[in-house]
Amino acid sequence: MSMQNIRAFMPRQDLIAFLVLAVVIFIAMPLAMDIFRLNLVGKYLTYAFVAVGLVLCWGYGGILSLGQGVFFGLGGYCMAMFLKLESSTPEATAIQSTPGIPDFMDWNQITEIPWFWEPFHSLPLALIAVLIVPTIFAYIIGVAMFKRRVGGVYFAIITQAVASILTILIIGQQGYTGGVNGITDLRTLLGWDIRSDSAKYVLYFVNGILLFACLLFAQYVRKSKLGRILLAMREREDRVRFTGYDVSNFKIFVFCLGAAFSAIGGAMFTLQVGFMSPSFVGIVPSIEMVIFCAVGGRMSIIGAVYGTLVVNWAKTSFSESFPELWLFAMGALFIGVVMAFPSGLAGLYRNHVGPFIEKSYKRLRLSYENYRKPDNLVTSD
Amino acid sequence: MNAQTAANNEDFVLSVEGLTVSFDGFKAVNDLSFYVEENEIRVIIGPNGAGKTTVLDLICGKTQATEGSIKFRGKELTKMSEHAIVHAGIGRKFQNPSIYEDLTVFENLEISFPRGHSVFGALVFKRDAEVIAAVEEVAETIFLSEDLNKTAGLLSHGQKQWLEIGMLLIQKPDLLMLDEPVAGMSVAERKQTAELLNRITKGRSVVVIEHDMQFVEDIAHRVTVMHQGKVLSEGSMERVKNDPKVIEVYLGH
Ligand SMILES: Nc1ncnc2c1ncn2[C@@H]1O[C@H](COP(=O)(O)OP(=O)(O)O)[C@@H](O)[C@H]1O
Ligand SMILES: [Mg+2]
Numbered sequence: 001m002s003m004q005n006i007r008a009f010m011p012r013q014d015l016i017a018f019l020v021l022a023v024v025i026f027i028a029m030p031l032a033m034d035i036f037r038l039n040l041v042g043k044y045l046t047y048a049f050v051a052v053g054l055v056l057c058w059g060y061g062g063i064l065s066l067g068q069g070v071f072f073g074l075g076g077y078c079m080a081m082f083l084k085l086e087s088s089t090p091e092a093t094a095i096q097s098t099p100g101i102p103d104f105m106d107w108n109q110i111t112e113i114p115w116f117w118e119p120f121h122s123l124p125l126a127l128i129a130v131l132i133v134p135t136i137f138a139y140i141i142g143v144a145m146f147k148r149r150v151g152g153v154y155f156a157i158i159t160q161a162v163a164s165i166l167t168i169l170i171i172g173q174q175g176y177t178g179g180v181n182g183i184t185d186l187r188t189l190l191g192w193d194i195r196s197d198s199a200k201y202v203l204y205f206v207n208g209i210l211l212f213a214c215l216l217f218a219q220y221v222r223k224s225k226l227g228r229i230l231l232a233m234r235e236r237e238d239r240v241r242f243t244g245y246d247v248s249n250f251k252i253f254v255f256c257l258g259a260a261f262s263a264i265g266g267a268m269f270t271l272q273v274g275f276m277s278p279s280f281v282g283i284v285p286s287i288e289m290v291i292f293c294a295v296g297g298r299m300s301i302i303g304a305v306y307g308t309l310v311v312n313w314a315k316t317s318f319s320e321s322f323p324e325l326w327l328f329a330m331g332a333l334f335i336g337v338v339m340a341f342p343s344g345l346a347g348l349y350r351n352h353v354g355p356f357i358e359k360s361y362k363r364l365r366l367s368y369e370n371y372r373k374p375d376n377l378v379t380s381d
Numbered sequence: 382m383n384a385q386t387a388a389n390n391e392d393f394v395l396s397v398e399g400l401t402v403s404f405d406g407f408k409a410v411n412d413l414s415f416y417v418e419e420n421e422i423r424v425i426i427g428p429n430g431a432g433k434t435t436v437l438d439l440i441c442g443k444t445q446a447t448e449g450s451i452k453f454r455g456k457e458l459t460k461m462s463e464h465a466i467v468h469a470g471i472g473r474k475f476q477n478p479s480i481y482e483d484l485t486v487f488e489n490l491e492i493s494f495p496r497g498h499s500v501f502g503a504l505v506f507k508r509d510a511e512v513i514a515a516v517e518e519v520a521e522t523i524f525l526s527e528d529l530n531k532t533a534g535l536l537s538h539g540q541k542q543w544l545e546i547g548m549l550l551i552q553k554p555d556l557l558m559l560d561e562p563v564a565g566m567s568v569a570e571r572k573q574t575a576e577l578l579n580r581i582t583k584g585r586s587v588v589v590i591e592h593d594m595q596f597v598e599d600i601a602h603r604v605t606v607m608h609q610g611k612v613l614s615e616g617s618m619e620r621v622k623n624d625p626k627v628i629e630v631y632l633g634h
Contacts, residue, residue, distance in 0.1 A: 224505075224506065225506035226504050229492060242473050243548065244495065244552070246499075250500060
């Protein structure tokens with residue numbers, strides 16, 4: 001890449017935003033917090049994968065998915081299945097009527113591991129599944145919807161339906177999925193105890209690095225012609241179509257990309273929190289994820305990360321005192337943001353903080369230059 | 382005339398035959414036939430609701446025909462997808478300026494540059510010298526050289542119309558279809574647009590829908606008058622103007 005290409009990919013403003021976020025995630029948070037709090041932030045950041053995907057999908061492409069929990073959950077479940085099989089050794093499960101299978105299967109009178117669990121004995125296969133299963137699922141939904149030109153509100157409702165169907169399926173098929181409790185009691189990854197403090201530190205950083213990988217890819221997409229086509233499509237779909245683009249393929253691509261990001265987040269959630277359950281798949285968590293994105297600013301990939309952190313921090317503090325009010329607060333927040341700050345935190349920053357910083361920076365430089373030229377002091381008045 | 386032309390319709394750039402579209406029983410276009418020759422500028426006129434825009438919709442694949450055939454250089458279009466029709470060489474301008482207001486003029490033209498139309502192609506698309514040269518050349522043609530970095534939403538109405546024409550030009554279509562390109566333009570802009578059209582129509586065929594009679598006289602080689610989904614009259618402007626059927630429809634309203 002030439003210098004010019006790099007500048008086109010990462011203009012100065014964006015570079016600063018990336019660097020500041022890197023400092024926050026990799027230096028400030030780990031220094032300021034104990035491991036319990038840091039692990040909590042790590043958990044929040046797994047939702048940021050979803051929010052970043054939504055910026056591309058919804059902010060850029062105009063495709064509002066209210067079912068991103070599906071992909072987060074599928075990624076998380078793929079990871080959890082591997083971890084569960086690893087911790088269900090015959091020794092560890094000796095008290096079961098069928099030792100060597102996950103505990104919830106035993107409770108549900110299942111006596112052997114179902115076929116679709118078999119690949120999850122292998123970590124490489126499980127990792128591939130984390131990425132591939134949700135993406136293929138998104139691809140199927142995308143082809144079925146976008147090739148038929150289903151969009152807008154109809155698409156949003158269908159993603160809601162998918163989210164609730166999958167939740168019902170997971171809860172109903174208890175013997176294969178762990179039911180409403182999910183897949184719990186996950187302990188080791190290839191013998192490495194993921195519940196220890198040191199593992200939590202490592203996983204926090206792995207999570208941060210993966211998030212930055214996704215952010216950089218999102219930035220690449222945003223700055224490529226594909227990013228501009230998404231914007232064009234959102235505004236004038238017909239013009240794009242009659243310019244010779246197969247619009248549906250672009251929608252399918254960005255929807256699959258959002259799904260893949262979400263899946264990585266889901267897998268990292270499972271690793272850091274130690275379980276996965278249907279409560280991260282359904283309608284409510286899916287809508288929450290859209291709110292993270294909206295609060296951060298749906299056109300800003302970096303904003304989406306801050307939006308996720310802020311809303312989750314608020315949720316944790318708020319629901320400790322008034323758990324039953326949280327859903328209402330969330331709804332009010334969403335409506336408030338959409339009505340008053342359609343560009344979210346990123347918009348506030350761009351319109352108020354950014355110019356202020358720029359001005360202070362200029363003033364600082366000016367006074368510095370004046371200071372360097374002593375004769376100015378005499379002639380200035 | 383139709384019998385004679387139908388025999389060798391391979392010579393036409395565009396041949397529309399027996400075209401009919403029915404919206405819940407209402408035939409917006411009804412058994413319509415017309416033929417456009419190489420390098421011809423054809424203007425379609427007719428009262429509001431005559432079905433002019435619908436004809437363009439049918440040709441570019443936006444609307445599916447109920448009956449009839451549309452052949453472009455001998456290739457049947459009625460079963461092709463919209464993007465395939467574009468790649469076959471047909472460009473279409475919409476009645477209302479249809480541009481990407483959030484993007485710059487440069488970016489608007491660049492998206493229309495005929496390269497990198499697949500998902501992967503768009504991801505790896507490079508703004509190289511060829512693209513820049515093509516964009517600058519077209520910008521000059523459409524009087525927007527000075528505005529390349531301007532957000533398209535800030536252009537005047539007339540400039541937006543030109544931009545959309547430019548977005549078609551950069552694709553180098555063989556058949557250009559323009560739906561009311563001077564609607565809402567000032568007199569000066571209309572003149573400039575007529576001059577623009579006369580310049581850009583060299584080496585390609587053009588179908589224009591227009592109401593402005595002065596403008597039609599300025600550009601048309603031949604005129605097709607539509608009324609209630611059918612061809613009412615066809616021929617030179619002179620002939621059409623003096624056709625009693627046309628006079629009746631226009632004055633009768
Ligand atoms: N998609 C559609 N569904 C139903 N009716 C339509 C549709 N498109 C056009 N029409 C009708 O067809 C007629 C012709 O419309 P149009 O082609 O836009 O006329 P013109 O461009 O000549 O003014 C109008 O009566 C219009 O209401
Ligand atoms: Mg019309």
